[in-house]
Each structure stands twice: as C-alpha cells, then as structure tokens.
Amino acid sequence: MVSSLVPAALRYADQVARSGSIQRAAKELNVAASAINRQILQLEGILGVPLFERVAKGMRLTPAGDAVVTMARRWHADERRAAADLQQLQGIHQGHVRLVAMDSHVNGFLPTFVLQMAREHPRISLEIEIGSTDAAAAALAGGTADIAAVFNLSPRRDLHVLWNAELPFGCVTAAGHPVAARKSISLQEAVGYPIALQSRALMIRRYLETRHGWLFTEGQKVVETNSLQLVKALARSGHYIAFTSELDAAPELLDGTFTFVPVRDKGAEPQTVCVAIDGRKPLTRIGRIVAEVLTRNIADCLDEVRRKRA
Amino acid sequence: MVSSLVPAALRYADQVARSGSIQRAAKELNVAASAINRQILQLEGILGVPLFERVAKGMRLTPAGDAVVTMARRWHADERRAAADLQQLQGIHQGHVRLVAMDSHVNGFLPTFVLQMAREHPRISLEIEIGSTDAAAAALAGGTADIAAVFNLSPRRDLHVLWNAELPFGCVTAAGHPVAARKSISLQEAVGYPIALQSRALMIRRYLETRHGWLFTEGQKVVETNSLQLVKALARSGHYIAFTSELDAAPELLDGTFTFVPVRDKGAEPQTVCVAIDGRKPLTRIGRIVAEVLTRNIADCLDEVRRKRA
DNA sequence: ACTGACCATTCTAATTTTGCGAATGGATGA
DNA sequence: TCATCCATTCGCAAAATTAGAATGGTCAGT
Structure with a gap:
C-alpha cells in the first residue's frame, strides 16, 4: 500500500x-x-x-x-x-531550510553544525549552497535561500541580520614563520613577506582593496587565487603569509598549524561575519531553530579559536 | 463501489x-x-x-x-x-433547473413538457413547484426558482419575460351546454347561468374582480372554490359555466369535453401567460434549453386548442 | 515489404483491500 | 445493576487492484 x-x-x-x-x-x-x-x-x-x-x-x-x-x-x-x-x-521539528554559507566555512564550523543538526533535529533537512556574500544576499532577497552565514554583508533594507561578530583584521602564518611569534604586526612589516591573496571574487580581497589598495601595486610578492585551499596551502608552506580571518583558518588555528597575528594599523578595520535572513518575511520556527544552531556554532568556533590564542 | x-x-x-x-x-x-x-x-x-x-x-x-x-x-x-x-x-446538456408552474398546467402542457425533456435531455433534472403567480414571482426574485410559467404576471423590473401570449377572456362550458353553440357571448348573458369560479387565491379570480366586480354581488348563482379540478368537474356536469382560459382547459377543449366561448365585452381584456426568469442574472445554457422547450410546449398547446376550435 | 521496438489493451491469477457481522469492553444514565 | 450507546477487534467473504502473459497496432529503419 x-x-x-x-x-x-x-x-x-x-x-x-x-x-x-x-x-x-x-x-x-x-x-x-x-x-x-x-x-x-x-x-x-x-x-x-x-x-x-x-x-x-x-x-x-x-x-x-x-x-x-x-x-x-x-x-x-x-x-x-x-x-x-x-x-x-504536533510540535515536531520538521522542515526544509536552505542555507548559503561560504567556502571558508566548509572546513570550519559547517560540518560540526550539520552534524549537530542531524543529531538534534533529524527531521529538518538542510540544503547548503556555497557562495559569495553577494550571491548570498541575492539568494535571500530572491527567496531561494532562507538563511545566510556570510562575511562583510553590507547593510540592506531587505535583509535582516540576526547575529554578527567582528573578525579582527590580521594575517595567518605557518607556526614556524617569523611573523608567527608576534603578538601583532604592522601592515607595512607584514607586506615585507610574500603574500598569498584571495582574488577579487572573494569578499576579503575587496575589503583589502578598499582599505589597502597599495598592497596591489606592482612589485609586491603576491600570489592571487580564488581558492582558499590554495591560499592555505601556500601559507602552510611557511613561505607566504595569508591575509584572512580567524574564522577562515579556524581548523588550522585550533590544531596549531597556523597562527593568527592581528594587524594593528588604525585603518585595519575588522571584517564581520553574520547570520542573515530575508527581512521582509518572518522566519519560520524551523528556520529560527536552524539559525540558532548555526549562530551558536560560529560563536563557539570563534571562542575556541580565541581561547587557543590566549 | x-x-x-x-x-x-x-x-x-x-x-x-x-x-x-x-x-x-x-x-x-x-x-x-x-x-x-x-x-x-x-x-x-x-x-x-x-x-x-x-x-x-x-x-x-x-x-x-x-x-x-x-x-x-x-x-x-x-x-x-x-x-x-x-x-x-463535452457539450453535454446536464444540470438542474427549478421551475414554477401553475396548478392548471398540471393536466395541461406540463406532462408533455416533462416527457419531452426526459426524452431529449435526460441529464437535465427538473424541479417543478406548483404555485401562484405571486409565489412564482417571489421565487424568481428570491433565487429559489430559475424559470416560471405563469398567468398575468405584472411587469417587474427584476423579472424578465422571455415569452408571452394572450389568452382571450371567455368561458368554458360542457359541449352540451346552451352556451356551447355560441361563437361568442356577452358577459351579461353568460352570468345568467350558474357559474363556477375560482377563489381569490387564484389569479383569474383577481382578474375578474378588478374588471367585473359586479359578478360577485349577492344573488348570483356562483360556486367559488380554489380547486380548478372542482371548477372543471362542475363545468363538466353541464350545469355550470366556468370562467377560465383556453390553457386551463386545454385537455378538455382538445378532447371535446369542453367548448371555449370568448366573452366579447369591451372590458373583457385577455389574460396572459408568460415564461419569465430572474432579470438580474443571465440564464444558463441549460436554463435556456428548458425555457425553449417549455415555451414551445405552451405555444403548441395553444395552437392545437385554437386549431380545434376553428 | 519486413522487422524490431514501442505502444495500449485484454485476460487470468494472485494479492491486497474493503466491508460485513459478531463479539467485546467501556461509559453513561436510569 | 441494567440497558443503551459507543469504539474497537477479529474472522471471513467479497471486491478491487496489481502482476504478468499475451495480443494487436503503429512507426521507423533496413
């Protein structure tokens, strides 16, 4: 039957x-x-x-x-x-939630988050699309995503930020890199080393261009790629430093492979990470459950990374 | 199943x-x-x-x-x-139509009409309520009837008359009655005989009262009843004449039991019979089919009666 | 013209589903 | 306590559905 x-x-x-x-x-x-x-x-x-x-x-x-x-x-x-x-x-948590996250989250908090969801809310199914901040914003506004976890989302009237956190601007280096020992570094000094950078498509690159355009003048030892994994691989080699966030490199920061060194220049404003939804309609109860678990995962991840550094 | x-x-x-x-x-x-x-x-x-x-x-x-x-x-x-x-x-004629007709039609054109409908449009179901002209008008206006076939319907803005015919005012007598041989008769002469009349509840009575109130003064040999069948039975006896219409007595006129003798007085205005609908909404296709078959039946009935008399 | 592949359809047998009627036990009011 | 109403279960028979085999039609390719 x-x-x-x-x-x-x-x-x-x-x-x-x-x-x-x-x-x-x-x-x-x-x-x-x-x-x-x-x-x-x-x-x-x-x-x-x-x-x-x-x-x-x-x-x-x-x-x-x-x-x-x-x-x-x-x-x-x-x-x-x-x-x-x-x-x-019946009060049963069931539903389907569409999430947009960033490539850097894939090896970060995302697996932990998904496992926790599977354990605690087996009837909630997730659809996770990896995309850029712009794509995420478009998906939320366009109704093809319910929740987004993204960096540096510009305020928009039609999007509602449920939670956000600041991510200090800094560089990530291999543990044995000369910069690794510093409590902080000036940008000027930092660029004295070969730099692995993410390409224009990635938000962090746009962030750097708007604030530190001179980084991209000719003559700098810079490798540019749209692959965070390649950036990390280059940093892991000990030869390059990478300008990226604690969250991007959380796994490696936690296992000691990388060290995070904040850049202390006045103009070095922090990045942000946020959990956002479409501002024009209320989030369903299921959506709120997912947002809460997601948010807690990101916050816990940051706490853990920062405790490790202290 | x-x-x-x-x-x-x-x-x-x-x-x-x-x-x-x-x-x-x-x-x-x-x-x-x-x-x-x-x-x-x-x-x-x-x-x-x-x-x-x-x-x-x-x-x-x-x-x-x-x-x-x-x-x-x-x-x-x-x-x-x-x-x-x-x-x-599929273009199949199917539906339900509510009809109001008059008691006098029951032994007249109604059975023929119903049989024709059953034969030609088996999927159209009929609901036929017998009532007065006033009741019919109220039913149409009130939406509890779709079509009415009634006598002497006063013009109303909310009702639409699809068809109507005049019914000469006259009396119906048994074939052997002295009046039966006349081509026409004056009202004065007619009332010299015992009269069987329909009561006030029936439209024909109201018709007579408004036009020939003197008929109902004391001393006239008048039997009054609300039963058309009784009126006909009294007329059939040969002792009474009945003031009624060709349509009311159509079966008996056709089989020779009765003779219709028009009253020739100037004030003897004809009655009318009409097929009417609610004027505020269009008749459905099914309703129009029913109205057409109904109308044709009434017209045919009258034609037949009049051919017989000629 | 022939052949192979696809199609809808029919038929028989097997399986599943549905409904009937009897029986059971619970709740309620007299 | 008893009668009456109820929901529910169970065994059985009837009805419905499905599977699988067979049939015949159509069409494209050879």
Missing part, C-alpha cells in the same frame, strides 16, 4: 501525463502497465469522458484530462501541505 | 465529523461501523496524528482532524466542479 491519500488512479494519470505513455509511467512508478491502463480506463468511465488521446507513440491529455490532472496535482499539493501542517501542529 | 474520486477514508472521516460518532455515520452512509473505524484508524496511521478525540458519546475532531476534513471537503467540491466542467466541456 502506498501511503498517499490521492487515489492511485489520479496518481497514475498524472504520471502518464508527465511521461507521455503508460509504459514509461509504469517504469517510473514501478507498477505494471496494465494496472495503470486499467485505472485510467476506470477513471474515464467514472468521469464519462476520455482523459487521454491515444496516439501512436503513447497518450496525450485531452482538455478534460488536463483538468483532471490539474486537480490531481492540486490534491497532491494539498496532501503535502496538510502533512506539513499536521507535523507543525 | 461508489463512483467518487475522494478516498473512502476521507469521506468517512468527513461524515463522522458531521455526525459526531462512527455509529451514526455508519447508519447515514449505510456502511458498517467497523469499516469506518478501520478506515479512520488507517488514515491516522498514514498521517501520523490522531484526527479524532474519542469521547464517551462519540468522536470529536482534533485540530489536525479539522484540517484533514476541511481538505476532504475541498476535494469533494473540487470533484463536483471538475465533473461539471467536464460535462460542459
């Missing part, structure tokens, strides 16, 4: 309409073609009209059939909505 | 919600209580929530149950609408 309230006849008719033939629908539904055929004939009998036109290569909906299939699909949607409403009614 | 697309489980749940208990719903649906119980338990299993609260005297919907039953009712309405749409799509 299939656990669906929509009658089999309507479901079969719907699939035949989509597939174009009984045989293909049968394969897709894993049901005998004859069963589908019989149900459709019966449906046509009950309704008193042909729902499909039998053509050589299969079946095509008649206008009557289109009306019936449209109704079937509406019932299907009704059923799904009712099921979701009932779960909500 | 019941020819409904809405699953039995939903239909049963709906009825239990309405009836308040499985036992009562079982009686109303003519289904075993255990079958209903089984279907409801199954539905609760599929949806994962209780739909009913079992109380001492039966069952009460839970909020979840209310949502499901609401959906079931929506599906039921969807199904009915879809069925009607499909019939419309």
Whole structure:
C-alpha cells in the first residue's frame, strides 16, 4: 500500500501525463502497465469522458484530462501541505531550510553544525549552497535561500541580520614563520613577506582593496587565487603569509598549524561575519531553530579559536 | 463501489465529523461501523496524528482532524466542479433547473413538457413547484426558482419575460351546454347561468374582480372554490359555466369535453401567460434549453386548442 | 515489404483491500 | 445493576487492484 491519500488512479494519470505513455509511467512508478491502463480506463468511465488521446507513440491529455490532472496535482499539493501542517501542529521539528554559507566555512564550523543538526533535529533537512556574500544576499532577497552565514554583508533594507561578530583584521602564518611569534604586526612589516591573496571574487580581497589598495601595486610578492585551499596551502608552506580571518583558518588555528597575528594599523578595520535572513518575511520556527544552531556554532568556533590564542 | 474520486477514508472521516460518532455515520452512509473505524484508524496511521478525540458519546475532531476534513471537503467540491466542467466541456446538456408552474398546467402542457425533456435531455433534472403567480414571482426574485410559467404576471423590473401570449377572456362550458353553440357571448348573458369560479387565491379570480366586480354581488348563482379540478368537474356536469382560459382547459377543449366561448365585452381584456426568469442574472445554457422547450410546449398547446376550435 | 521496438489493451491469477457481522469492553444514565 | 450507546477487534467473504502473459497496432529503419 502506498501511503498517499490521492487515489492511485489520479496518481497514475498524472504520471502518464508527465511521461507521455503508460509504459514509461509504469517504469517510473514501478507498477505494471496494465494496472495503470486499467485505472485510467476506470477513471474515464467514472468521469464519462476520455482523459487521454491515444496516439501512436503513447497518450496525450485531452482538455478534460488536463483538468483532471490539474486537480490531481492540486490534491497532491494539498496532501503535502496538510502533512506539513499536521507535523507543525504536533510540535515536531520538521522542515526544509536552505542555507548559503561560504567556502571558508566548509572546513570550519559547517560540518560540526550539520552534524549537530542531524543529531538534534533529524527531521529538518538542510540544503547548503556555497557562495559569495553577494550571491548570498541575492539568494535571500530572491527567496531561494532562507538563511545566510556570510562575511562583510553590507547593510540592506531587505535583509535582516540576526547575529554578527567582528573578525579582527590580521594575517595567518605557518607556526614556524617569523611573523608567527608576534603578538601583532604592522601592515607595512607584514607586506615585507610574500603574500598569498584571495582574488577579487572573494569578499576579503575587496575589503583589502578598499582599505589597502597599495598592497596591489606592482612589485609586491603576491600570489592571487580564488581558492582558499590554495591560499592555505601556500601559507602552510611557511613561505607566504595569508591575509584572512580567524574564522577562515579556524581548523588550522585550533590544531596549531597556523597562527593568527592581528594587524594593528588604525585603518585595519575588522571584517564581520553574520547570520542573515530575508527581512521582509518572518522566519519560520524551523528556520529560527536552524539559525540558532548555526549562530551558536560560529560563536563557539570563534571562542575556541580565541581561547587557543590566549 | 461508489463512483467518487475522494478516498473512502476521507469521506468517512468527513461524515463522522458531521455526525459526531462512527455509529451514526455508519447508519447515514449505510456502511458498517467497523469499516469506518478501520478506515479512520488507517488514515491516522498514514498521517501520523490522531484526527479524532474519542469521547464517551462519540468522536470529536482534533485540530489536525479539522484540517484533514476541511481538505476532504475541498476535494469533494473540487470533484463536483471538475465533473461539471467536464460535462460542459463535452457539450453535454446536464444540470438542474427549478421551475414554477401553475396548478392548471398540471393536466395541461406540463406532462408533455416533462416527457419531452426526459426524452431529449435526460441529464437535465427538473424541479417543478406548483404555485401562484405571486409565489412564482417571489421565487424568481428570491433565487429559489430559475424559470416560471405563469398567468398575468405584472411587469417587474427584476423579472424578465422571455415569452408571452394572450389568452382571450371567455368561458368554458360542457359541449352540451346552451352556451356551447355560441361563437361568442356577452358577459351579461353568460352570468345568467350558474357559474363556477375560482377563489381569490387564484389569479383569474383577481382578474375578474378588478374588471367585473359586479359578478360577485349577492344573488348570483356562483360556486367559488380554489380547486380548478372542482371548477372543471362542475363545468363538466353541464350545469355550470366556468370562467377560465383556453390553457386551463386545454385537455378538455382538445378532447371535446369542453367548448371555449370568448366573452366579447369591451372590458373583457385577455389574460396572459408568460415564461419569465430572474432579470438580474443571465440564464444558463441549460436554463435556456428548458425555457425553449417549455415555451414551445405552451405555444403548441395553444395552437392545437385554437386549431380545434376553428 | 519486413522487422524490431514501442505502444495500449485484454485476460487470468494472485494479492491486497474493503466491508460485513459478531463479539467485546467501556461509559453513561436510569 | 441494567440497558443503551459507543469504539474497537477479529474472522471471513467479497471486491478491487496489481502482476504478468499475451495480443494487436503503429512507426521507423533496413
């Protein structure tokens, strides 16, 4: 027995309409073609009209059939909505949440977050898209994402920041790098070393360009890439330093591979990381649960990194 | 098997919600209580929530149950609408039409009309209420009738007369009555004979009172009744003449039992018979079919009566 | 013209689902 | 305590559905 309230006849008719033939629908539904055929004939009998036109290569909906299939699909949607409403009614945390995060989070707090969600809220399914801050903002505003965890989000009227934290500007170096021993460093001194940088597509690069454009004048020993992993690999080599955030390098900071050295220049303003949603509609209860777990994960990650440094 | 697309489980749940208990719903649906119980338990299993609260005297919907039953009712309405749409799509004449006619039509054109409708449009169902002209007008205006076939309908802004015909004022007599041989008669002469009259409740009486009030002064040999059948029986006896219309007496005029003798006085204005509808909304296609068949029946009836007299 | 591949449809048998009726136990009111 | 109503379970029969085999039609390729 299939656990669906929509009658089999309507479901079969719907699939035949989509597939174009009984045989293909049968394969897709894993049901005998004859069963589908019989149900459709019966449906046509009950309704008193042909729902499909039998053509050589299969079946095509008649206008009557289109009306019936449209109704079937509406019932299907009704059923799904009712099921979701009932779960909500029962206080069961269930739903689907779409998240946009950044590439740098993938090896950072994201796996921990996902595992915690799976453990604590098994019925909440997540869809995590990795993108840029701009892409995240667009997705939120465009309704294709529910929550975003991103760096340096510019204030926007249509987005609502639920939480944010400052990330001191600094550089990350291999533990044995000469800079690693410093409690802080001036930018001037820092650029005396080879630098691995993220490309313009990444927000941190734009941040640096607006504040320290001179970094990018010709003659500087700079490697530019859009791959954070490559930046980290270069930094891990001990030859380069990387301008990135504690959060970007959290795993390596925690395991001692990297050291974070703040840049003390006055103009070295911190970056930010935030959890944001579409400001024009309330977050669902499920969404708030996800946002809370996400936020706590980021905050815990930062706390851990900062405790390690102290 | 019941020819409904809405699953039995939903239909049963709906009825239990309405009836308040499985036992009562079982009686109303003519289904075993255990079958209903089984279907409801199954539905609760599929949806994962209780739909009913079992109380001492039966069952009460839970909020979840209310949502499901609401959906079931929506599906039921969807199904009915879809069925009607499909019939419309097929060009099949189907529907339900409510007609108001007059008592005098019952033995006149009505049976012929109903038989023709049954023969030519088996899917159009008729609801025929016998009433007065006033009642018919009220029913049309009040939306409880679609079409009326009535005498002497006063013009009303909210009613639309599709067709009408004049009915000469005259008296109906038994074939052997002295008046029967006349081509026409004066009112003065006519009232020299015993008269069978319809009572005030009937439109023809009101017609006479407004035009020939003296008929009802004391001393006249008048029998008054609200029964047309009684009026006809008295006329059939040969002792009385009846003031009524060709249409009222059409069957007897056609079979020779009665003769119609017009009254030639100047004040003897004709009655009218008309087919009318509610003027504020268009008649459906089905309604127009009915009106057309009805109108043709009345017209044919009159033609036949008049041909017979010539 | 023939052949292979796809199709819808029918039929028989097996399986599943549904409904009936009897029985059980609980709650309530007299 | 008893009668009456209720929901629920169970065994059985009837009905419905599905699977699988078989049939015949259409079409594209050879």
